[in-house]
Amino acid sequence: xxxxxxxxxxxxxxxxxxxxxxxxxxxxxxxxxxxxxxxxxxxxxxxxxxxxxxxxxxxxxxxxxxxxxxxxxxxxxxxxxxxxxxxxxxxxxxxxxxxxxxxxxxxxxxxxxxxxxxxxxxxxxxxxxxxxxxxxxxxxxxxxxxxxxxxxxxxxxxxxxxxxxxxxxxxxxxxxxxxxxxxxxxxxxxxxxxxxxxxxxxxxxxxxxxxxxxxxxxxxxxxxxxxxxxxxxxxxxxxxxxxxxxxxxxxxxxxxxxxxxxxxxxxxxxxxxxxxxxxxxxxxxxxxxxxxxxxxxxxxxxxxxxxxxxxxxxxxxxxxxxxxxxxxxxxxxxxxxxxxxxxxxxxxxxxxxxxxxxxxxxxxxxxxxxxxxxxxxxxxxxxxxxxxxxxxxxxxxxxxxxxxxxx
Numbered sequence: 001x002x003x004x005x006x007x008x009x010x011x012x013x014x015x016x017x018x019x020x021x022x023x024x025x026x027x028x029x030x031x032x033x034x035x036x037x038x039x040x041x042x043x044x045x046x047x048x049x050x051x052x053x054x055x056x057x058x059x060x061x062x063x064x065x066x067x068x069x070x071x072x073x074x075x076x077x078x079x080x081x082x083x084x085x086x087x088x089x090x091x092x093x094x095x096x097x098x099x100x101x102x103x104x105x106x107x108x109x110x111x112x113x114x115x116x117x118x119x120x121x122x123x124x125x126x127x128x129x130x131x132x133x134x135x136x137x138x139x140x141x142x143x144x145x146x147x148x149x150x151x152x153x154x155x156x157x158x159x160x161x162x163x164x165x166x167x168x169x170x171x172x173x174x175x176x177x178x179x180x181x182x183x184x185x186x187x188x189x190x191x192x193x194x195x196x197x198x199x200x201x202x203x204x205x206x207x208x209x210x211x212x213x214x215x216x217x218x219x220x221x222x223x224x225x226x227x228x229x230x231x232x233x234x235x236x237x238x239x240x241x242x243x244x245x246x247x248x249x250x251x252x253x254x255x256x257x258x259x260x261x262x263x264x265x266x267x268x269x270x271x272x273x274x275x276x277x278x279x280x281x282x283x284x285x286x287x288x289x290x291x292x293x294x295x296x297x298x299x300x301x302x303x304x305x306x307x308x309x310x311x312x313x314x315x316x317x318x319x320x321x322x323x324x325x326x327x328x329x330x331x332x333x334x335x336x337x338x339x340x341x342x343x344x345x346x347x348x349x350x351x352x353x354x355x356x357x358x359x360x361x362x363x364x365x366x367x368x369x370x371x372x373x374x375x376x377x378x379x380x381x382x383x384x385x386x387x388x389x390x391x392x393x394x395x396x397x398x399x400x401x402x403x404x405x406x407x
Contacts, residue, residue: 005156005196005234007059008099014042014083016121016144017070019129023137024076034138035077036127040070042120042147043083047096049108050089056156059088067118070144073126083120093159093237099151102365109159118148155233155364158196160212161332163238165266167258168215170244171283173197175315176213179325196234203329212238232269233360237353240331241278247296247312248287255282255296256303263304269363272355277331279309281324286314 017039024032045067065088071080096105096117106115122145130138164172177183180199197213214231235241245259259280267274282300285293293312301310309327313320339346 004055004057004060005231007056007154008063008151009059009154010064010149010151011045011088011118012064012066012149013044013118013120013147014067014069015146016040016042016123017072017080017083018143019124019126019141020073020075020078020080021127021139021141022075031136033136034127034131035075036141037073037075037078038080038126038129039073039123039144040080040082041123042070042144043067043085044116044120044147045086045088045118047094047106047108047115047117048087048089049092049094049111049113051092051111053089053091054158056090056094056154059154067120067147069147070121070123072144073124077126077128080123085120087114090154091156093157095155095157097153097155097361099153102361105152117152118150121145121147155361157237158198158212158234159210160198160234160238161209162211162240162242162328163235164211164213164242164244165235165262165278166244167246167262169250170246170258171315172213172244175244175281175283175313175321176211178315178318179321180211196231201325201328203325207329209329209332232266232273233364235273235276236270236356236360238276239335240328241276242281243278244281244283245300246284247282247293248284254299256300259300259304270356270359272352272359275352276356277308279311280304280306281311281313283313283315285312286317286319 019038020036022034022036024035026032045065065086067086068083070083073080090108092108092111094108096108096115097103098105105117108115124142124144127138127141130140132138164175166172176197176199179201196215199211199213200208201211202208212234214234243259243262245255245262247255249255249258263274280301282297288296297310297312300306311320311324311327313324315321339349
């Protein structure tokens with residue numbers, strides 16, 4: 001199944017049914033009177049989180065969704081049928097955003113959670129509603145109200161406890177295969193991971209946590225190099241980040257340089273995400289001599305000015321992975337206890353989560369804007385020589401911060 005984590009759709013609630021104008025025509029009843037019924041309400045559209053879905057591919061090609069219209073009222077005071085509500089099922093972890101205002105309508109983080117995104121139109125009134133002592137034969141009705149319509153953007157973020165960061169071939173997929181039952185693709189070339197993978201790590205009979213492996217980053221990812229930073233948003237909801245570093249890279253790059261690249265790209269994407277608890281995991285220790293371990297570790301730690309936990313492992317040989325997983329589980333339990341007993345800590349984490357969400361959305365919106373400009377044949381003035389643009393293209397009121405010129 002194709003992995004799709006962002007889609008844009010248009011939803012239209014059903015219109016309300018019109019009220020009916022009708023009069024009684026019954027034998028032996030004089031001066032019958034009005035009996036036109038009300039119309040039915042239009043159907044609303046809801047989003048529902050479904051734990052059996054893990055992609056938004058169902059909305060990739062079908063983009064318009066309309067709820068059923070309410071039926072018109074009938075004679076003999078018959079009310080029109082209400083339009084059926086439309087329920088759109090999405091993966092757990094989907095954020096629903098109004099494309100026009102960028103307002104977050106809701107966040108579906110629990111299975112079965114429902115969110116109404118557009119409301120059906122109100123029904124029209126039949127002429128029976130307007131009967132009075134002075135108006136015994138009203139010829140007045142009202143039409144049904146139109147249903148709401150919205151352009152929505154759906155963003156899915158995988159829900160995981162631990163997120164893996166690292167360059168391509170750092171061993172992230174090998175690590176998740178080693179500690180869980182997940183079987184992501186593993187090969188000896190970069191970018192074997194093209195979509196996020198999830199793995200459940202069982203530490204004890206009743207204890208487990210979820211690990212998310214995202215495609216590797218390279219230098220310049222924040223500017224769109226490689227697979228870019230599109231998948232970094234999936235780490236926004238994790239509780240702990242593991243920064244995997246290859247201790248024995250195959251090319252001429254040094255391990256400290258590789259570690260520094262990831263930190264720089266993470267800060268560019270979201271400074272707040274860089275504040276998330278993060279552990280340094282030095283992988284492939286079996287590829288270098290044991291007496292060189294200490295020197296290589298010191299080199300990386302000094303370059304990053306690292307003060308947090310450091311683990312030396314070999315994912316493929318499962319050296320050190322068991323201790324790492326037990327420490328992660330202990331961290332999760334301690335974090336849960338602190339959240340339950342320390343309101344200040346809970347508020348601090350909620351503020352951090354909100355800042356990460358806001359920064360991630362701003363970065364992704366900026367990337368979307370860049371892609372739209374590129375498709376329209378527009379480029380930034382920073383890529384153009386001084387002789388290639390005209391003064392008339394400069395907005396005098398706002399100042400020429402960025403000037404766009406067509407090719």
